[in-house]
Amino acid sequence: MIKQVFSDTKIAKTMKSGFESFENILTSSNIDRLLSTALERGGQFAEIYAEYSVINGISLEENKIRQAQAGISMGLGIRVIDGEKTGYAYSERFEMDDLVKAAKTASFIASGSGNIRGEINITPLAARNLTTIEIMPDEVAVSEKANLLRRARETAHNKDKRIYQVQASIWDGVKIVVVANSDGFLAGDQRTMTRFNVSAYAIEGNNRQAGRYGGGGRVGFEHFSKNSPEYYAEEAVRQALILLSAKEAPAGPQAVVLGNGWAGILLHEAIGHGLEADFNRKGTSLYSGRVGEKTASDLCTVVDDGTIPGLRGSINIDDEGTESQRNVLIEKGILRGYLTDRLNSKLMGSKPTGSGRRESYRHYPMPRMTNTFMLPGNHEPDEIIKSVKKGLYAKSFGGGEVDISNGQFVFQVTEGYAIEDGKITYPVKGANLIGSGPEVLKKVVMVGNDLKFDSGVGTCGKDGQSVPVGVGIPTCKVSEIVVGGTEIGGDSMMGKGA
């Protein structure tokens, strides 16, 4: 059965042994037995989620390849849903005795007489392959990976004498997931992930600053022919050097121009989380019950799309076996819909949106984002900067966070510049943007024509589960956001520009 699912998929070298275990254990009769056991005390729905994953990492510190590592994890989780209740158990041993025990444990959530059902006829669905991986990372020699790291280090040091310390790492992984459920289908996905990181530390006098840059996604090593280690290193160096000359950020409310790309984290924090169906079903999100209402300016159309080839947040199917899709969250300012999984769509009378994701077999899925972005508008980025008399150009960000109930979000500007009289004047540091999601989106007054996605480094945490995500945004102007910083009354510290 598993063979049928993956008949069109080239199984990665490091997945072979996991694939064989799946074939042996996930036979039609075993699946039927596990699902039937899971439902023997009642419940409407039972599901098997199996995962086999291999990761590899290698890191450089200055002139040393410090360590090389590999890891394998495998497990199988069984979920039973009874109304709003979920029972979950997992096993890391692929032996029927252990798996039946897990199915029994999960079954205890339901309290009724067992469902009388016939045999569950499982139909295997052919795996989708939205992304073509040309060079599987598990077929690249470790020494070749080490060379990419050395190239990054050399570039960083050659770029500027003020760089005194360089670290770099490459992580890659392949994972096979298989989902079978009592609705009668069996689906699978082979997922590849590659990631490159560089940190460069710069010093001038007593002033030390770190610049970090990285990227990757659901790509293989062909990625590095377009995104070279030199490119990543130069970007890390550039950020460190800019910070050396940065001044304290002026605090208080001001116009903010969001740079294209990673600033899409604002959409992720400010509205994405608030539109996840679990919060809305429970009525704990400030967006609960507001589909059809105006929640952003006319210029805002926000989409979550898990189908874009190569992006870090992309998936062929979600972790419940539903195909990923393009979901319009906000269309010209109007709230159009939520991101939902099976449990919440059933309870809310809607259709799953391919958003049921989980960190691993150790967790049950919940509604999550994939790649969240704003569609482009028609302004040139230059025009947008020119329109600001006094404000902040927030080009790159660190982490962000949101409180779903009141919509308050915060995120850290890692590369920002003051804008004075329509010109970018000097770099600033230590700035944070803070506000409430709907308020900020109503204040989006210009949207650029330069939509860009982030470089492939985003990880989203929710209820203790981390999943890879992507974000994107064109250059955008928000008429006012509160900027947190250490300098009050920006005027007094600004030099008179030429």
Place this chain on the structure above:
Amino acid sequence: MDIEQFGREIIKEALASGAEEADVLIQSGRESEISTRMKQVENIKEATSEGYGIRAFKNKQLGFCFSSDFSSMGLKEAARQAVDLSRETTSDQFNGLPESEKNFVPANLDIFDPAIGELSTEWKIDSCLTMERTMFDFDKRITNSEGAGFYDGETTTVLVNSHGQTHSYKSSYCYLVCKPVAAEDGKLQGGWWYSYKRHLDDLDSPENIGRIAAERAVRMLGAKTPGTARVPVVFDQITGTAVLGGLLAAVDGDAVFKKATCLTDKLGQDIASPLVTLIDDGTLKKGLASSPFDGEGLQTGRREIISRGNLKSYLYDVYTARKAGTVSTANAQRDNSSLPSIGSYNFYMQSGDSDFERIIESVESGLYLTGLMGSGTNPVTGDFSLGASGIWIEKGKLAYPVEGVTVASNLLEILKNIDMVGNDLEFQGPVSCPTFRVAEMTVSGTV
């Protein structure tokens, strides 16, 4: 399965595959989670899990492999792969196991409570329902719930190395949490409170947790955004840990050696107010981060990091200590899927002598900080900037809730400006502190 026996076998295998030194950390445990929402059971999860990570050194090169495959083939494969991977790395004289520790005396840290494993599902459900009931009864403006939960687990940790040493310990935890949502005039405010302990008997009662959680949500209703100002800021026992967390990253011996922290070259200097004493203790009885040995098998201890404002020590593992010409402080943290890296145990600020009420009374106009958001401490520069919420203090009294602000300063400035330390230290997690007051920070809000 005999875990210790497995550990000795995999070390034997690594040596047979060509490693000169090797160690393995194995963990085997159980976890369970029960949650209720709106007075109904919502989730039940139970599982056992086990895994190991093996470190192999050959020619002073380092390779690592983790797995959960305990079969004899899995064991051979993992050992061989760790040795193979070591060949790809740079030979480094500082690599290797610590010297064999002759005087290792395993301490009794009282971090395992067998009673937790014997709890019935009904008892756990009942605790959750009680938290939710208390929280709803507290105030009619508590209209919704993100749920109440009981989480517990037990772990056996074993470390075996090629010096012929085998160390092991058992630990347990239990955690109760309650998450109410309060509403007024169409605006929502979430809140939460918890109790987290090694022993069942030490857990706070579900009634107390439910009541405190409700209080914390309700008191935020009607929150305003104040103007931008430089004012005193009082950190509570939760938000204060963000300052300690930032400091931890700055005393990491690896970052210090790389001159990548604001505390580089500051050993022996007065970097904080004399009211500040910070301790890292791996041997705290019942401590949530206590452990008899570190990730490299060294015996843990208690250490003053800052003593009355003076920086006394950085944190080291074996590799970084050798590189820096000092000795390990036994601060190598490690789990079954990671290489050791520097981290703290129970890291806390010692209690001072101020009552909580006196601290609030001392503030003419300022912020009692009860919520922080974001990831805003930069260990390289010490810059500290986070989203914040709390209660505004007017003329020595808690006056009204505030949200939508940021607090910003520099770690070193915050430490120097701590001018009152409360007498209310409680251990509710790996990082703990009493209430403390910072004389002045920038709070940015509207204009």
